[in-house]
Structure formats: C-alpha cells, structure tokens
Amino acid sequence: MTPRFSLRQWLTIPYVALILGVAALVGALSYRTGSEVVDTLSRNLMLETVARIAQAVDRQLIGSAAVLETAFARGMTAAPRLETDLEALRSRFWAATSLHGDFDANVLYGNRAGQMVSMYREGPDRVEWRLRPSPTGPRETYVLPSIDAPLPKPTLLTPPLDPRQRPWYQRASTSNTLIWTSVYIDAVTRDLVVTRAKRVNDAAGDFQGVVATDVALHSLNSFVRSLSLSPHSVAFVIEAGGELIASSRTPNIRRGADGENTRINAAESGDPLQVAAYRHMRQAIRDNAGSFDNAHSLRFTGPGGQLVQLAFSHLRDDAGLDWFVAVAAPRSDFMQGVMANVLRTAAIGGLAALGAAGLGLLILNWLSSDLQRLTRAARLVGQGQLDEILEVRGRGTIGELASTFSEMQLRLRTDALTGLANRDWLMRCIDRRIGNGQRETDREPFAVLFIDMNRFKLINDTLGHESGDRVLIEVGARLRSATRDGDVVARYAGDEFAVLLGQVRDLAAAEKMRKHVHTCLLPPFESLAQTALREEVFGASVGLAVFPGPAHNAEELVRLADQDMYAVKTRGRD
Known part of the structure; x- marks a missing residue:
C-alpha cells in the first residue's frame, strides 16, 4: 500500500536530504581551502591599507618642513628686532605659503623680544600679513593682494598675545632640530591641528626666535x-x-x-x-x-x-x-571576497540547484494551482509589491497559509494603531508614482501633504498616552473622510501624518486640498469630550509638495512637504 505523506513531508524530506548533503560537501571544501586563502588575502590587504594611510599622513605633513625651510633656510639668522627684517620676511613668508597651492596655509615667527609676525593665505588673491610689534600691544593685520603691494591701512586686534608663552615656541626654543607639538583643537576652525616649528639663531649663534607652521588635519x-x-x-x-x-x-x-x-x-x-x-x-x-x-x-x-x-x-x-x-x-x-572559494561554492550550488529544481518540478506536479498562485504572490511581496491580491480558494493547510499570508500583507502595509497605511507603504506608493511620472505617457501631477499635530504633547502630558492614542485614531478617521478613495492616508511617525493626493490638476487644486485637510482637523476631538481638554482646539500644521517638481524620489518629496509644514508653522498660518 502506497504510504500517504502530508504536504509538509513532501516538501521537507527531499530538500532536507539534499541541503544536508550539499552543506556537508561545501562546508568541508570551504574549511579546507577558504580559511587559508582568507587569512593570506586579508592580512595582505590590511597591511596595504595601513601603508596607504601612512602615505597619506606623510603627504599631509611632509610639506611643513619645506615651508619652514623657505621661511628660514638652514643657517639663516634673525635680527633682535622684527623691524630690521620685515621686507625680507614678507617675501620669504609669501613664498613659503605658496609652496603647495593650499589655502589656509600659514607661517609665523616669534622672537625673544615677544614680537610676532605671520602670514595667512586665505585665497589666491587674499593674504593677511599680521604684525605684532609688542606682546602687549595690538596686532596689525594688512590684507595684501600681491607680494609687492603697498601696505594698506591695518586692522587692529587689541587682545595681547605673547608668542613666548605658546607651546610651539617653548619646545622649539630648547631644541636644535625640528619639533612637532601635540595635536590640538584650533580655536578658530574647531578642527584638529598640529604645529611644526624650529629654532632660529642670531649671527652669533645664540637663540633669537622660533618659526612655525600649522598643519590642519581635517x-x-x-x-x-x-x-x-x-x-x-x-x-x-x-x-x-x-x-x-x-x-x-x-x-x-x-x-x-x-x-x-x-x-x-x-x-x-x-x-x-x-x-x-x-x-x-x-x-x-x-x-x-x-x-x-x-x-x-x-x-x-x-x-x-x-x-x-x-x-x-x-x-x-x-x-x-x-x-x-x-x-x-x-x-x-x-569570506565573500575569496574568488576560488566562491567559484567552488557556485559550482556546487549550481548542481544543488539543478537537483532541487528537478525534485521541485516532480513535487510541484502534485500540488494545486493555489500553491502556484501563493508562490507568485510571495515572490511579488519579496519584491516590495505588498498590494498583490491573493485569490486562493483552497482549504486545509494551503488555505490557512494563504489566509495568514494575506493578513501579513495587510500588517506590512498598515499602522497597527490607526489602521492607516504605514510610512514604508506610503514611501513605496510615492516612489511608484514618481517612477510612472518619469514616462511622458504616464505623467500625471500629484501632491504630498505632511501633517503635524499642534500641541499634541499637551494631550500626552495631561491625559496620558492612552488618550493620545485615541486622538491619533480619530485624526486618522478624519483624514480618511476628508480625502478621496484614490488617495493614500498614512501615519508617518508619532503625531505626524502624510497624505498622497493621487490626482491634482494644478497647485491651486493641491492648495484647496491642503485647506480642506487643515479645516477637518480644527474642531475639538470627540475622544476628549469627557476630559479637561474637551474644548481645546488643537489643529495641525499642513505642508505641501507637488510632483513634477524639484524632488526626484519619495524621500526628497516628503522632505519638501516637511519643510513646507515647518514654514507654515513658523508663519503661524495653521
């Protein structure tokens, strides 16, 4: 007598046996070959990446030595007072800040007398020449368009600054080699900066000052x-x-x-x-x-x-x-990057797939057309088409599966509290409309309303979240009644809602719908009739965005509607 197996057994036993066999074979082969290849390739790739970052660090920092050498070449001496060398300093600093074509380049020099001079290159035609003749006096800033331009009237900065108190000066003054400071946060750019500096002597070989340059690390x-x-x-x-x-x-x-x-x-x-x-x-x-x-x-x-x-x-x-x-x-x-392992796995997987397909065809010949429709619906849902209508008339296991599947489709599209469409389904609907609108034959204007409840926090804080939930349910019901059958009403997040207006003739029609939705939310909420807030008028702020327009996808279109809602709220229109 032929044994009678259940549908679950027919679908399970052959595939389990095949998958176990393939898994054992692939696992043994992968363990033997893949682990060695992965270890070798990953180690080499990591070391190569470390070397790339080290090269980037070197490129970032190496130019600082050239800047300092241009400003004060090896063996070059400095006078006790800045006034003696200002013209020469200006020429050398101009060349130093021009070396690499970078903007935000700077070079500065402070001496034993507490004087300080610096040049900051802000752009190709804007260079600031900064002079502080005294540590207690103001800083004079001259904006220079060219290297030989006459000095204009300076801008004065009054806070005193003594370069001798700066970390770069103190460290370099006692070192006979170039020095790096610790990385620090620049007070102006709020970014990380490191300073390179070197000591400068006078003609007698005694310490006279420090020249330095900042290197931004952004x-x-x-x-x-x-x-x-x-x-x-x-x-x-x-x-x-x-x-x-x-x-x-x-x-x-x-x-x-x-x-x-x-x-x-x-x-x-x-x-x-x-x-x-x-x-x-x-x-x-x-x-x-x-x-x-x-x-x-x-x-x-x-x-x-x-x-x-x-x-x-x-x-x-x-x-x-x-x-x-x-x-x-x-x-x-x-693991996924090892080609040898991938090829072996693909070959085994292909053979397994052929075997599974053959067995599947034999088994599926025993099944009804309802199972084929269920499979097609599952495939479409996997591709994001959550509105596929499932028509299965069978009973028993397949009928229960189809019913459960339909409920799952509904839950995937629906907000559990309000029964409206959820955010994911709304975005899919908008993207689908935008995709259709990119074809000239299907170009139909539509709009999105973005709705934010006013003072909703008062309800939660005063009456509790259960009362807030009842108000959200009532808001959803009002929005459904205020919109058309072809429109998609969705709860976006918290007390925010959105409506996809499927067809609008023009901006004026969209504005009319905006006002209609705004009006429907003005009356006091019936769900608060027995509470202390029964006479409160809350209302909502409603933003509008239309397509075709500047938006190219659902995210951009909703963002435009959101921005418009905030603009409306700011103007006090709603």
Whole structure:
C-alpha cells in the first residue's frame, strides 16, 4: 500500500536530504581551502591599507618642513628686532605659503623680544600679513593682494598675545632640530591641528626666535573616512596616548557639557571594534617593548566572539612625531571576497540547484494551482509589491497559509494603531508614482501633504498616552473622510501624518486640498469630550509638495512637504 505523506513531508524530506548533503560537501571544501586563502588575502590587504594611510599622513605633513625651510633656510639668522627684517620676511613668508597651492596655509615667527609676525593665505588673491610689534600691544593685520603691494591701512586686534608663552615656541626654543607639538583643537576652525616649528639663531649663534607652521588635519580625517576596506572594518590614526586624530567610524572631537570641544581617546570612542582593536594594539606594543620597525599584523577575538584581523604601524620622525595607524576588520568580512572559494561554492550550488529544481518540478506536479498562485504572490511581496491580491480558494493547510499570508500583507502595509497605511507603504506608493511620472505617457501631477499635530504633547502630558492614542485614531478617521478613495492616508511617525493626493490638476487644486485637510482637523476631538481638554482646539500644521517638481524620489518629496509644514508653522498660518 502506497504510504500517504502530508504536504509538509513532501516538501521537507527531499530538500532536507539534499541541503544536508550539499552543506556537508561545501562546508568541508570551504574549511579546507577558504580559511587559508582568507587569512593570506586579508592580512595582505590590511597591511596595504595601513601603508596607504601612512602615505597619506606623510603627504599631509611632509610639506611643513619645506615651508619652514623657505621661511628660514638652514643657517639663516634673525635680527633682535622684527623691524630690521620685515621686507625680507614678507617675501620669504609669501613664498613659503605658496609652496603647495593650499589655502589656509600659514607661517609665523616669534622672537625673544615677544614680537610676532605671520602670514595667512586665505585665497589666491587674499593674504593677511599680521604684525605684532609688542606682546602687549595690538596686532596689525594688512590684507595684501600681491607680494609687492603697498601696505594698506591695518586692522587692529587689541587682545595681547605673547608668542613666548605658546607651546610651539617653548619646545622649539630648547631644541636644535625640528619639533612637532601635540595635536590640538584650533580655536578658530574647531578642527584638529598640529604645529611644526624650529629654532632660529642670531649671527652669533645664540637663540633669537622660533618659526612655525600649522598643519590642519581635517583632510586626513576625510581620507580615512573615505576608505572602503570591508563592510564592518574600522581604520584610525592616534597619538601615542590614544587620542584620535582620524577615524573611519567615529568623530575625533566631542562637545562637552560646558560647550567646549574636547579630544576623544580611542578607548572611549564608543565603537566596540575600534575600542577592542586599540586595546589589543596597545597590548602588542607593550609586549614588544613599544617598538615596531615595520607594520605588524595579528588576530584577536573581538566583540560578539568574532575573529578580527588587525594591522598597525608606528609613525615616527626626527621631529618627534609619535603616531599610530591601525586597521581592523572581522575575518568574516573577507569570506565573500575569496574568488576560488566562491567559484567552488557556485559550482556546487549550481548542481544543488539543478537537483532541487528537478525534485521541485516532480513535487510541484502534485500540488494545486493555489500553491502556484501563493508562490507568485510571495515572490511579488519579496519584491516590495505588498498590494498583490491573493485569490486562493483552497482549504486545509494551503488555505490557512494563504489566509495568514494575506493578513501579513495587510500588517506590512498598515499602522497597527490607526489602521492607516504605514510610512514604508506610503514611501513605496510615492516612489511608484514618481517612477510612472518619469514616462511622458504616464505623467500625471500629484501632491504630498505632511501633517503635524499642534500641541499634541499637551494631550500626552495631561491625559496620558492612552488618550493620545485615541486622538491619533480619530485624526486618522478624519483624514480618511476628508480625502478621496484614490488617495493614500498614512501615519508617518508619532503625531505626524502624510497624505498622497493621487490626482491634482494644478497647485491651486493641491492648495484647496491642503485647506480642506487643515479645516477637518480644527474642531475639538470627540475622544476628549469627557476630559479637561474637551474644548481645546488643537489643529495641525499642513505642508505641501507637488510632483513634477524639484524632488526626484519619495524621500526628497516628503522632505519638501516637511519643510513646507515647518514654514507654515513658523508663519503661524495653521
């Protein structure tokens, strides 16, 4: 007697057997070949990325030495007073700030008398020549269009500034080589800056002053952020103490409770992978007595128990630079990038797919047309078409599945509280209309209303969230009654709603609908009739955006409607 299997058994037993066999074969092959290839490729890629970042750091900093050499060449002496060398200083500083074609380039010189002169290149035709004849007097600022332009009337800046009290002056004054300061936050740009400086002597060989130049680090941070190593990787540059200079995943500066910007240490950056990478790098440096001549690579167990590949390098120079570059990525990120493993897996998967297809055809011949319609509907839902009508008349297992599927479709499109369309469904509908509107034959104008309830927080704070929910339900009902059958009414978020007006002749028609919706929300809410707010008039602010217009997708169109709503609210129109 032929055994009778259930539908679940017919669909499960053959595929389980096939999948188990394929999984065992693919798993053994992947473990044997893939792990070795992944380890080799990932290590080489990480070391190469560390080298790229180190080169970027070098490009960022190397020009500073040339700037200082141009301003005060090796062996060049300085007079005790600035007035003696002003013309020569102006010419050399002009050349120094022009070396690399960068704007925001500067060079400055302070002497033992407390005098200070600097040049700041703001643009191709705007250079500021700044002179402070006395540490207690005002700073004179001259705007120069060219190197030999006569000095115009200066602008005076009164706060005193003694260059002898600056960290770059104090460090360089006692050093016979170029020096780097620690990275600091610039008071004007609010960005990270590092200063390079060197000592300048007089004709007798005695110390006379310090010449310096600032190097802004924002472009280095932008370069690190632009790196795309793997989906979950992190790259960062730090000082020896762990303070972040650049990071691909976290900021390097945070605003404190007092409003002041402060540096962020890698150990306190808040990114689990970055924190773990810094901790293991620091331990490796400690274990190796703090010295690595070349880039180093290691593996460790990171957040979530994942194996993480880490590569780092120590950046040093004769001027005292002491930075570290590090790159870390979960080992799993590289599995999909191994071509040999992918090809083997694809071949096995293809054979498995052919076998599964053959078995599937044999099995599906035993099933009814209802199952085919259910499969088609599931495929369309997977593609985002949540409004596909499912017509299945069968009973039993398939009928229950179809009914459950239809309920799932409805829940995916609907806001659970108000019964309106949800935000995701609204955005899909708008994108679909915009896609149709890009074809000339289907170009029909439509509009989006963005609605924000006025003083809704008063309801929640006074009566509680349950009363607020009842008001939201009533708002949804009013919006449905105020709109047409072809319009899509949706709850966007919290007390915000949106309406897709399917057909509007022109802007005047859209404005009429806006006023109609605004009017329908003015009367007191019936759901508050038995409360202390029964006579309150809340109303709403309604924004409008139309298509065709400047928006190219649903997100931009809703943003325009949102902006218009805020403009309306600001004007006090609603």
